[in-house]
Amino acid sequence: GAVVSQHPSWVICKSGTSVKIECRSLDFQATTMFWYRQFPKQSLMLMATSNEGSKATYEQGVEKDKFLINHASLTLSTLTVTSAHPEDSSFYICSARDLLAGVEQFFGPGTRLTVL
Amino acid sequence: KNEVEQSPQNLTAQEGEFITINCSYSVGISALHWLQQHPGGGIVSLFMLSSGKKKHGRLIATINIQEKHSSLHITASHPRDSAVYICAANTGNQFYFGTGTSLTVIP
Numbered sequence: 001g002a003v004v005s006q007h008p009s010w011v012i013c014k015s016g017t018s019v020k021i022e023c024r025s026l027d028f029q030a031t032t033m034f035w036y037r038q039f040p041k042q043s044l045m046l047m048a049t050s051n052e053g054s055k056a057t058y059e060q061g062v063e064k065d066k067f068l069i070n071h072a073s074l075t076l077s078t079l080t081v082t083s084a085h086p087e088d089s090s091f092y093i094c095s096a097r098d099l100l101a102g103v104e105q106f107f108g109p110g111t112r113l114t115v116l
Numbered sequence: 117k118n119e120v121e122q123s124p125q126n127l128t129a130q131e132g133e134f135i136t137i138n139c140s141y142s143v144g145i146s147a148l149h150w151l152q153q154h155p156g157g158g159i160v161s162l163f164m165l166s167s168g169k170k171k172h173g174r175l176i177a178t179i180n181i182q183e184k185h186s187s188l189h190i191t192a193s194h195p196r197d198s199a200v201y202i203c204a205a206n207t208g209n210q211f212y213f214g215t216g217t218s219l220t221v222i223p
Contacts, residue, residue, distance in 0.1 A: 034211075042215070043202070043213040043214065043215045043216060044202070044204075044211075044213045045213075046210070046211065093159060104147065104164050104206075105149075105161075105206070105211070106161060107151065107159045107160075107161050108159075109158035109159060110158055110159060
């Protein structure tokens with residue numbers, strides 16, 4: 001099956017710094033990538049949808065200036081958490097939609113962010 | 117009311133038991149996904165269903181489109197099956213996630 005990778009798998013940073021998380025589709029072209037956030041004991045929540053070459057669409061309540069998403073190629077999307085604060089500590093997961101596979105999404109393994 | 121409801125929320129089983137996790141959804145779907153999330157947080161996509169039944173090894177997923185219900189079955193459960201299992205309804209434009217079922221299989 002299709003593989004999606006994320007890097008890093010975990011990151012610890014100081015409050016006020018910015019953190020970049022990469023999401024890559026390894027063996028397929030992903031026209032659309034999705035970013036999710038999961039707080040402990042809660043379900044996945046969609047943050048934004050990014051289409052290659054265009055601006056991301058953010059869900060209500062997600063600050064686009066704080067969570068910068070770039071989808072510059074068909075195999076790479078990045079999420080940058082700017083000026084991170086402890087409340088941004090969460091598990092961030094991306095998924096990618098294969099152009100040829102229709103509606104199926106393939107999930108990355110996730111990135112655990114801890115902001116001290 | 118959530119668009120996707122899972123039951124049970126927590127499940128403890130003895131090794132070897134047959135396990136069933138249920139998922140009901142209220143939205144129109146193009147596909148229903150079952151995901152497995154390991155204690156470290158990593159997610160694995162187990163099944164994508166739009167009708168009928170699928171089987172991978174000891175895992176079986178079924179869906180009843182008319183009743184808007186899906187089940188995930190694990191036969192001969194093993195401690196390594198311990199994880200959170202998440203049901204997700206894919207409308208084609210959006211995913212709706214269940215809150216997950218935390219499964220613990222005791223040796």
